[in-house]
């Protein structure tokens with residue numbers, strides 16, 4: 310079992326107290342979070358530092374951004390072994406119209422989407438909207 314420190318170092322991320330805390334915060338969340346969620350959780354921390362921490366995680370490929378159509382960017386930790394590769398790693402996201410939460414459906418990969426010749430896909434964002442399992446009570 311790798312420690313978080315070792316994991317971050319293996320991703321070429323210099324370990325700082327702040328980075329450890331933000332990583333743990335994200336790891337404990339079952340739903341995607343906004344920057345304000347992170348800011349609220351670390352009210353004493355400098356906002357720029359928090360933003361840079363998330364940005365670093367994203368650049369190093371351990372966090373992905375989700376645009377769920379609400380206009381507020383959400384973030385979630387990537388799965389182990391994820392390279393955010395468009396062909397293999399991208400998964401569906403589900404936005405609940407009732408509770409407003411957006412979750413990663415990591416078991417459900419985005420099917421390969423063909424684009425016309427001359428077009429180059431760089432990212433695919435697929436959000437399913439509806440009622441989540443907690444709200445539907447099923």
Ligand SMILES: [Zn+2]
Nearest residue numbers: 387391392393
């Ligand atoms: Zn990823």
Ligand SMILES: [Zn+2]
Nearest residue numbers: 405408441444
């Ligand atoms: Zn819900």
Ligand SMILES: [Zn+2]
Nearest residue numbers: 385402413414
């Ligand atoms: Zn996700």
